[in-house]
Amino acid sequence: MAVCSCDSKRDNGDKEAAALLTEARGLIASGAYEQARTLIDSLRSAYPRAFDARKEAIEVMNILEIKEAQHEIAVADSTLAALSQDINQLKKDFLLEKDPRYQTVGFYKDKQQPASSLHRTCLYAEVDETGQLFLVSVLNGKKLHHETIIVETGTTDKKESPRCFSFVTDNSNGYEEQASFKKGTDNGIVDFITENSGKAIQITCKGDAGTHRYQLSKTDALSIARCNELERALQREQQLKHSTDSLRIKEKFFTKKQEKDLKNITPAEEKIIHQKDI
Numbered sequence: 001m002a003v004c005s006c007d008s009k010r011d012n013g014d015k016e017a018a019a020l021l022t023e024a025r026g027l028i029a030s031g032a033y034e035q036a037r038t039l040i041d042s043l044r045s046a047y048p049r050a051f052d053a054r055k056e057a058i059e060v061m062n063i064l065e066i067k068e069a070q071h072e073i074a075v076a077d078s079t080l081a082a083l084s085q086d087i088n089q090l091k092k093d094f095l096l097e098k099d100p101r102y103q104t105v106g107f108y109k110d111k112q113q114p115a116s117s118l119h120r121t122c123l124y125a126e127v128d129e130t131g132q133l134f135l136v137s138v139l140n141g142k143k144l145h146h147e148t149i150i151v152e153t154g155t156t157d158k159k160e161s162p163r164c165f166s167f168v169t170d171n172s173n174g175y176e177e178q179a180s181f182k183k184g185t186d187n188g189i190v191d192f193i194t195e196n197s198g199k200a201i202q203i204t205c206k207g208d209a210g211t212h213r214y215q216l217s218k219t220d221a222l223s224i225a226r227c228n229e230l231e232r233a234l235q236r237e238q239q240l241k242h243s244t245d246s247l248r249i250k251e252k253f254f255t256k257k258q259e260k261d262l263k264n265i266t267p268a269e270e271k272i273i274h275q276k277d278i
Contacts, residue, residue: 087233096109134182135180
């Protein structure tokens, strides 16, 4: 009885913890990374005195982080490749305007947008190479100093932009005002036009000297929708590239950590590691 009692006191849950580690390694091999992470976390809380297993769990967790990062990188790379094909297809409908003498970032402009856009009352969009969309309101022949636009359909649906940067010109083409809005700070106007591009959309230019109202042409509405589609694709591409870069940093960190840990292990610990079936 005394021997049994002593053995019981020495039972730190090593066998149970080792069984959990074996199960966790199997989950990692099958790609069930979150389940494996949950299992390792439960081991740490359930068997605080299973020191050998807890030490081995650190190495298993390193392997989990590396395998998970590698899997997510592969998925992101595959998604990026497909997205790049879609973007290249979209770009066929655009012209890239860029003068390397003074521009570091060029602008994609819809081929179907009339060249007269700069000298007529209209609303048009352009997308820079970083994926930022700009909406430009042109008011020709009226002096309103407009800094705000309102877009609305025949229903009660409408959006009003915040005040923005605007400038005027008065030259051989006559008096002209332009107000520029950046998507993301436009109060949802670009998305509103995209969603309602098949409907009649009224535009109101609002300035200190009054308002001017006109109907957005179907060509301009569809052009804005195409620019919006390109912007979303370019933004998604930027996000994926940033995410992939972060994953590669994560993979490199845990790989170096694993190499460092392996250099500091004892022969007995090395034997345990080489027996892992991953």
